[in-house]
Amino acid sequence: xxxxxxxxxxxxxxxxxxxxxxxxxxxxxxxxxxxxxxxxxxxxxxxxxxxxxxxxxxxxxxxxxxxxxxxxxxxxxxxxxxxxxxxxxxxxxxxxxxxxxxxxxxxxxxxxxxxxxxxxxxxxxxxxxxxxxxxxxxxxxxxxxxxxxxxxxxxxxxxxxxxxxxxxxxxxxxxxxxxxxxxxxxxxxxxxxxxxxxxxxxxxxxxxxxxxxxxxxxxxxxxxxxxxxxxxxxxxxxxxxxxxxxxxxxxxxxxxxxxxxxxxxxxxxxxxxxxxxxxxxxxxxxxxxxxxxxxxxxxxxxxxxxxxxxxxxxxxxxxxxxxxxxxxxxxxxxxxxxxxxxxxxxxxxxxxxxxxxxxxxxxxxxxxxxxxxxx
Numbered sequence: 001x002x003x004x005x006x007x008x009x010x011x012x013x014x015x016x017x018x019x020x021x022x023x024x025x026x027x028x029x030x031x032x033x034x035x036x037x038x039x040x041x042x043x044x045x046x047x048x049x050x051x052x053x054x055x056x057x058x059x060x061x062x063x064x065x066x067x068x069x070x071x072x073x074x075x076x077x078x079x080x081x082x083x084x085x086x087x088x089x090x091x092x093x094x095x096x097x098x099x100x101x102x103x104x105x106x107x108x109x110x111x112x113x114x115x116x117x118x119x120x121x122x123x124x125x126x127x128x129x130x131x132x133x134x135x136x137x138x139x140x141x142x143x144x145x146x147x148x149x150x151x152x153x154x155x156x157x158x159x160x161x162x163x164x165x166x167x168x169x170x171x172x173x174x175x176x177x178x179x180x181x182x183x184x185x186x187x188x189x190x191x192x193x194x195x196x197x198x199x200x201x202x203x204x205x206x207x208x209x210x211x212x213x214x215x216x217x218x219x220x221x222x223x224x225x226x227x228x229x230x231x232x233x234x235x236x237x238x239x240x241x242x243x244x245x246x247x248x249x250x251x252x253x254x255x256x257x258x259x260x261x262x263x264x265x266x267x268x269x270x271x272x273x274x275x276x277x278x279x280x281x282x283x284x285x286x287x288x289x290x291x292x293x294x295x296x297x298x299x300x301x302x303x304x305x306x307x308x309x310x311x312x313x314x315x316x317x318x319x320x321x322x323x324x325x326x327x328x329x330x331x332x333x334x335x336x337x338x339x340x341x342x343x344x345x346x347x348x349x350x351x352x353x354x355x356x357x358x359x360x361x362x363x364x365x366x367x368x369x370x371x372x373x374x375x
Contacts, residue, residue: 039161046159123191184291187216200316244332264295269360276358
């Protein structure tokens with residue numbers, strides 16, 4: 001049985017247990033079955049525009065009336081937002097929050113500030129944190145909170161009822177990724193913009209029709225702040241080198257975790273992969289912001305097709321983009337995706353240390369073989 005290893009994620013400092021021997025357990029994992037419902041009653045299908053809030057952005061090349069057919073991608077407010085616009089937050093305080101969800105607007109709120117980002121008024125530290133109170137004799141409020149201000153949008157990836165981004169043709173995937181970038185740019189005044197995609201019910205998708213979600217926030221999540229700090233620290237210690245750029249150069253040289261590469265980006269299984277067959281798309285030229293770059297759509301298609309080939313069907317998956325927070329220039333965007341294979345265990349929840357039963361070297365070999373067999 002292969003010996004477990006502790007690996008450290010170079011970007012975050014988080015520890016991961018690589019334990020391939022656990023893959024030999026009797027309940028050996030596989031892609032979870034995914035029973036699809038089809039287009040009946042789907043609010044995201046073309047022709048059902050009245051079932052969503054009014055669109056706030058659309059790619060409708062032939063023109064036409066708003067909230068009508070003829071579109072390629074379409075962005076609408078989330079009906080069940082996790083983040084409210086300032087107007088909605090004010091209405092909620094009055095007990096009269098609008099039922100239609102987010103009505104538009106950018107991130108607002110606090111700016112991300114400079115690279116230090118340590119003050120209580122910055123987007124990297126919350127005034128609601130009771131430990132920020134440093135004055136002797138002042139009793140901190142251990143139960144303070146702040147309004148969740150920003151925007152929460154849904155980007156519908158295609159007019160036809162497709163349950164997976166792997167079902168998009170090349171032009172459709174390029175259009176979808178372009179829409180993601182356009183909506184991220186639209187919220188350039190937010191401290192942090194998070195683009196995600198949940199595919200399948202086990203991945204958190206409540207609607208089957210392929211769509212991404214965007215959250216524009218007035219704070220920077222701790223995991224992102226840690227990554228930003230490590231990028232900055234590495235740059236200072238190396239007189240200007242990019243942390244992820246150096247990692248990618250070494251991954252290409254070693255090649256055991258390299259899955260595919262083209263002129264724009266590389267596809268790798270990260271050294272400290274937290275999940276089985278985790279994949280990362282990294283631009284070959286260090287670029288801080290995903291929304292200001294152009295590459296990656298073609299490689300995303302290759303990645304999803306390779307997973308489908310490996311598992312024999314389109315897997316349920318999660319996808320997310322890491323881009324530079326506002327005001328941060330020394331960063332290197334990347335896009336990560338994972339097939340949903342096994343649920344999180346109590347050990348992982350308790351410790352924050354993930355256990356990965358498929359080493360990234362094996363995962364990369366499996367995925368390379370899938371790509372090669374696909375022609």
